[in-house]
Amino acid sequence: MLRPKARKPRGFPDRSGAELIAERLMLERIGKVYESYGFAPLSTPAFEYTDALGKFLPDVDRPNAGVFSLQDDDEQWMSLRYDLTAPLARYVAENMDALPRPYRRYAVGTVWRNEKPGPGRFREFTQIDADACFAPPPHADAEIIMMFIDALSAAGVDDKDVEIRLSSRKVMTGLLEIIGLDPEDKGRSGTVLRAMDKYDRLGPDGVALLLGEGRKDESGDYTEGAKLEPGQIDSVLRFMEGGDMAEALSANRIGAEGTEELAQIISTLTELGYGERVKLDPSVIRGLDYYTGPVFEAELTFDVENEKGQTVQFGSVGSGGRYDGLIARFKGQDVPSVGCSVGVSRLLTALKSKSALPEPVSPVVVLALESDQMPRYHRMAKALRAEGIAAEVYLGGAGMKAQMRYADKRGAPIVVICGEDERANDQVTIKDLRAGKAASENIESREEWTEERPGQETVAADQLVPWVKDRLM
RNA sequence: GCCGCCUUAGCUCAGUUGGUUAGAGCGCUUGAUUGUGGAUCAAGAGGUCCCCCGUUCGAACCGGGGAGGCGGUACCA
Known part of the structure; x- marks a missing residue:
């Protein structure tokens, strides 16, 4: 008799006991913070129509690239949500006239990504997001960042253990224009931004290679570069090495707008006592065709050990930013929106290595x-x-x-x-x-x-x- | 996608320059108490040595192919 093999699909975790209890507690605490800022809970389904999620895949070779998709019995493609923001955009567009403005909501849920799992990286995980729609900059951004910081504290992260790195897509656009690239040219500009995103890990030399010819890493993999001129590369690196953003971008309209917004956000945060926790950092890039204004991410500053006791680079445990164009995909009209997202699963993993999780009560x-x-x-x-x-x-x-x-x-x-x-x-x-x-x-x-x-x-x-x-x- | 490493008991792993019945630790079962877990001791169960093809008198071991896992890298809303 042929029996099925009992095995778990890769990248999908089994979880139990202490971990689930800790997660529930964390979600409860973060939710309370969000509610205290006036954000109301909203739940949307796991599936959305694929076009609403912003992936136009079907009929192409791989309808499951990046997301899990299937066809409904009426042949329409549906996908499991890969984040909580895209479903929010759909919800707001669909209920546009009924919602108060600004509209503040938070959402907790499982999201799925169909990609290769890595250490600490799963194909199914939990996020808890808060977003404000119809909320123009810079005050909505400042509010979200303060709340994001409060949420991380409530989740059990020590103030000294986390740093919020802040940048702005407008600043990046300004930089690209200044060095003579077309920000709309997703190919070339995208390569430049992706290279900048790796500054932390590769340093100036590695980034310079990626901006120029290309780079081969230790495992032998080759990454095509952006083929910039030496002068352009130099400009980008000088910008990243922390010159005065405002000065560098003052001549550029959109760049100047970006730095002005950042200055106002920082000023508000400083006045409210959050200034210490936030740092401007031009290597924060985040999603490429998504964010339109300020972007930020939370990085843990302590070492995290994996099961084998090796110290690993942990990366971000949450992020957010402004996306004024996301809802416009449905309605043709920009809806200024800003939000943040805490990666609960990753945060739990990180805290687990730092302090013991509470043992579940046994009967x-x-x-x-x-x-x-x-x-x-x-x-x-x-x-x-x-x-x-x-x-x-x-x-x-x-x-x-x-x-x-x-x-x-x-x-x-x-x-x-x-x-x-x-x-x-x-x-x-x-x-x-x-x-x-x-x-x-x-x-x-x-x-x-x-x-x-x-x-x-x-x-x-x-x-x-x-x-x-x-x-x- | 690309590069590298790995696959032997439930788990973690030894092993053999190709040669009868393939090992350890942990775990599991049973017993040392006809009503007592956890320490200790004794006994025991448990394996298509990832799969297929080839080389060979003989393959867990050698060769080729495949699958799966791990790590790095790319992509990442």
Whole structure:
């Protein structure tokens, strides 16, 4: 007989216990921050029509490039959402007249990307976004950035452990114009921007290669360059090396507009006490044909270790920016909008390496020793639950030893034992498993082992709840 | 997509210059208590040595092809 192999599709994580509990807590805290700024929750479906997501793929060779797509029974292509912003744009366009302006909402959800998974990089992950639509710069941008910072704090990131790097697409456009490139020329300008994005990792020399002929990396892969003239390359590098942005761009209309916006945002942030956390950084690029104004990302400043104990470059745990043209795709009219997104899965991974996640609560286990006494066991569990103590009755007909082993594997702090003897005397035996675990560390002989019953006590039946409560709280 | 590494027990991995029954640690099962987990001890179960083709008297090992995994890089809303 041919049996299917039990295996998980690659890039899709199984997650359990402590991680899920930590994630729930994080989402709750961030959501509260968003709500405190007046953002209301909105949930949209996992699927959208492919054209609404902004990918015009079908009929092309690979309808699943980048996203997961399928055809509905009416032949229309649908795709799993790859972020929460594109669905928001669709929602706003569809409900344009009914929404207040500005419209503020936040969204929590799973998103999917059909691409090669890497370390710490999955094809399914969770994001929590907040966006303000019909919200012109620069004040909406300043508000979003403050909220973004508050959200990260609430998620458990120490102020000193994170830095917000800020730049602006308008500034980039200005720079491209100044060196004589057409910002609309997605090919060439895109290559330049992508090269600048790698400044952190490759340094000025690597970026210079990518701006010029091209670059071959250590693994032997070759990346085609932007083929700029030496003078142009020099301009870009001088710009990145932190000259005065405003001065460099003053002659260029859109560039000057960008620097002015950034200055106002920084000024507001500084006045509100967020100035320390934000740094201008021209190597922040983000999505290429998406953002139209300020862009920012949150970078962790501490080292993150992977499972093998190696220090890894972690990258950003959240980002955002202004996208004035996204809704215009539907309505032909620009809707100034700005938003931010926290990558919950990545942030959890990072925090996990820094501090232990809370252990999930394991229940008290009530052993099922006499099969005709099940209602009695259920009554005990119910009484414990009534006091807020997680409790379960063992299910199945295994012997006592197996039940004890189960309780141990389960991580139960306490087991409740009520067999024939206890029942006859209207008593229960309660055993604190944690005591035995502690004692087992320094026990040598088997005799010592079996004689001792650490943490175990037989008490009157009505003392069950108080005894357990006393031990657990 | 491109480059490199890897694939032997449930897990982590040894191994053989090609030669009978392929190993360890951990885990698992059973026992040392007819009602006691976790330490300790003893016994036991568990493998198409990734797949296919070839070379050979003989292949887990050598050659070719394929698949899967890992890492880097590119792309990334």
